[in-house]
Amino acid sequence: MIISLNGLDEPHLVRLAARLAPALRDGGTLYLRGDLGAGKTTFARALLQALGVDARIKSPTYSLIESYRVGGLDIHHLDLYRIADPGELEWLGLAELSDGLSLVLVEWPERGAGSLPSADLQLRLDHADAGRDLAARALSLRGEAMLAAWDPARPG
Template sequence: MIAALRGSVDEAGLTALAAALAPALRGGGVVHLRGDLGAGKTTFARALLRALGVGQRVKSPTYSLIESYQVGERALHHLDLYRIADPGELEWLGLPDLADPAALLLVEWPERGGAALPPPDLVVRLDHAGSRRDFSLTPASARGADWIAPGLDAAVQT
């Protein structure tokens, strides 16, 4: 399996990273977004959703827990599980209905969802590094490895 792609970017670079990754995600899959508060998870998710063609306002799902979008025939779901205290709370979200292999599922704070979540294809880790963000994109499946295959690192200036 391909090793993680790592680097350090400013906010514009984080947006560029998401845009560079977007074409690979058009077929759907699961992306877990990890990092502390304010590390850039929502910024990354918004940039990714815009690059995938979401033309409407991309809202943070902090209070709604999930925001769903439709681009053509493709469903895109952005979850923020920060406010979840127990994975059992996810049952009412209808996660099995969201787990369509053609849909894209972006999950912030996946550690709070535990085994109730589908396993990731890719784990995006963001960490504070002064005014920049350190990032790692770690494939967790063959699909995720294909997403960060050679070429993505060349598309991102770190």
């Protein structure tokens, strides 16, 4: 299943993240792909806020990973932009993240190829004339359920 949306401005992107949040409360792995400045961190931050993270949400660009706990759900937000080789990730203990009980959000997943849990859902954000385009693609049965529960077209 694939959902494509075009010409999104930042407020619309934030609303879409908030609408996706309920579908992720049982955990899973979400890959966020796109060029620099395409909106990956904006989407991740809005998603974390919608999930109930009330702490300051820092971009993990330098720390590589920021973790949160909300209502019994462990959430791990990774930003691998600064990784040159997937071998650099060994010390992060990423194997423990693939237990299926946590929510793992990964920006720049291509830089951690082979070291990351498999994605359930992949979002691709691209620059577009009037904003951004978003394509959401399910990569597992869990991802199919996430997309089925998401209603991106709902007004508001």
